[in-house]
Amino acid sequence: MALLEVQGVGKTFGALRALDGVDVSVRANTFHGLIGPNGSGKSTLLKAIAGAHLADDGTITFDGSDITKMRAADRARRGLSLKFQITAVLPELSVYDNLLLSIQADEPVWALVRSRSRGEAHDRVMDALERFRLADRADDLAGELSHGLQQWLEIAMALMRRPKLLLLDEPTGGMSPEERRATGELLMPIKADCALVIVEHDLDFIKDICDHLTVLDQGRVLDDGTVAEIEASPKVQEVYTTRV
Amino acid sequence: MADIAQSGPKIARRPTRVIPIVEAVLLALLIAMPLLVSDFLTVIITRMIILAMLAISFDLCWGYSGIMTFGQALYFGMAGYVVALLANKTGFVQFWGVIPIGMATGLLAALFIGWFLLLGKRTPEIIFVALGTLTASYAAERMVAGWQWVGAGNGMSVFDFLKIGDYELEPGIVFYYIAAAILVLVYLASRYLVRSQFGLVLAGMRQNEERLAFFGYKVQVFKALVFCFAGMIAGLSGALYAYHEGFIGPGSMGIVLSTYAVLYGLFGGAGTLLGPIIGVIAIESISFTLSDLDAVKSFWPVVLGVILLVVVAYKPTGLLGFVLSQRERIGTFGIGTARRDANPRKSDDGAA
Numbered sequence: 001m002a003l004l005e006v007q008g009v010g011k012t013f014g015a016l017r018a019l020d021g022v023d024v025s026v027r028a029n030t031f032h033g034l035i036g037p038n039g040s041g042k043s044t045l046l047k048a049i050a051g052a053h054l055a056d057d058g059t060i061t062f063d064g065s066d067i068t069k070m071r072a073a074d075r076a077r078r079g080l081s082l083k084f085q086i087t088a089v090l091p092e093l094s095v096y097d098n099l100l101l102s103i104q105a106d107e108p109v110w111a112l113v114r115s116r117s118r119g120e121a122h123d124r125v126m127d128a129l130e131r132f133r134l135a136d137r138a139d140d141l142a143g144e145l146s147h148g149l150q151q152w153l154e155i156a157m158a159l160m161r162r163p164k165l166l167l168l169d170e171p172t173g174g175m176s177p178e179e180r181r182a183t184g185e186l187l188m189p190i191k192a193d194c195a196l197v198i199v200e201h202d203l204d205f206i207k208d209i210c211d212h213l214t215v216l217d218q219g220r221v222l223d224d225g226t227v228a229e230i231e232a233s234p235k236v237q238e239v240y241t242t243r244v
Numbered sequence: 245m246a247d248i249a250q251s252g253p254k255i256a257r258r259p260t261r262v263i264p265i266v267e268a269v270l271l272a273l274l275i276a277m278p279l280l281v282s283d284f285l286t287v288i289i290t291r292m293i294i295l296a297m298l299a300i301s302f303d304l305c306w307g308y309s310g311i312m313t314f315g316q317a318l319y320f321g322m323a324g325y326v327v328a329l330l331a332n333k334t335g336f337v338q339f340w341g342v343i344p345i346g347m348a349t350g351l352l353a354a355l356f357i358g359w360f361l362l363l364g365k366r367t368p369e370i371i372f373v374a375l376g377t378l379t380a381s382y383a384a385e386r387m388v389a390g391w392q393w394v395g396a397g398n399g400m401s402v403f404d405f406l407k408i409g410d411y412e413l414e415p416g417i418v419f420y421y422i423a424a425a426i427l428v429l430v431y432l433a434s435r436y437l438v439r440s441q442f443g444l445v446l447a448g449m450r451q452n453e454e455r456l457a458f459f460g461y462k463v464q465v466f467k468a469l470v471f472c473f474a475g476m477i478a479g480l481s482g483a484l485y486a487y488h489e490g491f492i493g494p495g496s497m498g499i500v501l502s503t504y505a506v507l508y509g510l511f512g513g514a515g516t517l518l519g520p521i522i523g524v525i526a527i528e529s530i531s532f533t534l535s536d537l538d539a540v541k542s543f544w545p546v547v548l549g550v551i552l553l554v555v556v557a558y559k560p561t562g563l564l565g566f567v568l569s570q571r572e573r574i575g576t577f578g579i580g581t582a583r584r585d586a587n588p589r590k591s592d593d594g595a596a
């Protein structure tokens with residue numbers, strides 16, 4: 001059974017049907033790309049999966065349990081991690097503390113009061129800083145980082161939670177081609193540990209790293225398949241040539 | 245601000261830390277004061293010390309957890325009433341019992357109020373919490389003002405002194421030092437909390453509450469815990485107050501004192517723990533002076549109000565904001581970078 005199973009999910013904003021009967025299935029340890037024109041519902045779908053808002057209809061099953069109505073915090077505790085489209089690092093905390101905050105989220109409250117894991121978490125924070133090329137910025141405020149580095153910090157924060165599924169909404173937005181390539185390199189090794197659902201406009205980037213693609217258009221799944229299948233799909237061709 | 249070292253770009257960028265200096269100055273004043281001033285002023289300053297705990301309890305809620313509590317006096321007054329009733333109806337005045345009872349009263353009252361206001365299904369709006377706490381405080385004030393058994397509008401005198409064994413604790417220099425020691429303990433306990441990994445969660449919560457939920461934090465639980473801890477400190481403060489003043493009345497429970505707690509915090513500088521203490525000293529000294537000054541005797545609260553308004557409008561970070569950087573106010577929570585390599589596993593309260 002797939003790690004994440006989205007079935008018939010719909011979401012309405014006023015008169016707008018942002019998602020309309022969406023089915024997506026993500027297997028463990030795969031990279032799953034979510035593409036589609038602006039406003040097609042990609043972010044709305046990720047938010048419904050992560051619990052930023054609730055789906056109006058349909059079901060979302062994650063790792064064997066129904067999470068459709070679950071609170072965001074509980075989903076996170078089950079192994080879902082989200083990086084929003086708009087970067088949301090904590091700007092007035094240091095880069096180091098942003099990572100620490102993410103690592104210690106599973107600790108019981110009393111352990112946090114007594115700062116019991118501060119020493120233990122330290123090594124993991126330092127590893128993440130090295131891996132995401134942030135080591136020399138550890139003491140800077142997260143808000144002082146460039147946009148690209150903030151994205152990396154957020155990805156690092158999401159990964160620190162050792163999620164089973166990582167949801168990334170446009171992680172390379174505002175990055176230079178050079179930074180994009182580096183982002184791909186940073187992401188590849190995580191396939192061993194978790195699955196990834198990634199929203200991107202840069203098709204070359206997404207083709208490089210993804211195993212499987214789902215194309216959304218106006219709140220519906222237009223097509224779904226391997227990268228090769230999607231590249232050959234006439235339906236997708238049409239949307240991408242006439243409207244993007 | 246002067247750089248303290250040139251040994252590397254990291255350290256050179258770090259400015260002098262202000263908090264330890266302010267702490268040292270306040271501690272020195274706290275110790276020396278009774279030796280420098282009259283007995284009369286010692287009693288006045290003891291009252292400030294007691295109110296400083298109330299102010300810290302407000303700061304824990306607002307400055308650290310974003311809970312706008314307009315009802316901190318409720319826990320203060322309720323604890324005051326409980327220990328006064330114990331003294332008057334049963335004759336129990338032992339310090340070792342009275343203090344925990346005051347704390348427990350504040351804690352339970354805050355647990356009760358916090359349950360309704362903070363632990364609902366949805367994250368409550370600031371204004372909802374502000375009005376809720378304000379209403380609770382007002383309702384409690386009206387209730388005791390109409391309740392004969394607790395002295396109604398006249399309040400209750402506490403005729404006995406607080407006792408440690410057989411020693412009677414009159415307001416004066418000994419009471420002063422005991423209150424001062426308790427304030428130091430309250431400050432240290434609060435500082436321990438806000439600089440712990442728990443405090444890191446609070447700091448994150450203040451910046452982006454929604455984001456923390458996506459890490460898996462149940463932010464309401466953190467808020468409710470701080471609220472209860474703050475209620476406990478307010479209760480401790482109220483119990484001391486009832487004995488120190490020898491009196492507790494509806495006013496000690498109501499919205500005027502609750503508002504003062506807010507003013508102490510905002511005027512001195514919220515989110516610093518030290519700011520509220522400075523706020524109490526400043527506001528109480530100004531009103532003490534003004535109310536004694538013939539020229540402004542009749543309208544001193546207006547003058548005080550204007551001073552508060554000017555400072556808070558001109559400097560939203562309060563008096564302490566004049567010397568304290570935003571960076572230092574928020575602090576860091578990991579193992580300090582300087583100490584990292586030297587001794588990674590040993591971290592006492594390693595925050596800045």
Ligand SMILES: Nc1ncnc2c1ncn2[C@@H]1O[C@H](COP(=O)(O)OP(=O)(O)OP(=O)(O)O)[C@@H](O)[C@H]1O
Nearest residue numbers: 013016018036037038039040041042043044045085
């Ligand atoms: N909170 C909201 N309230 C009202 N409408 C919304 C809300 N969020 C999204 N929408 C609308 O829903 C539709 C889908 O939005 P969504 O953000 O999911 O698109 P997207 O595929 O992520 O687009 P983009 O590529 O621009 O990020 C859009 O028309 C958008 O305006």
Ligand SMILES: [Mg+2]
Nearest residue numbers: 042043044085
């Ligand atoms: Mg989007």
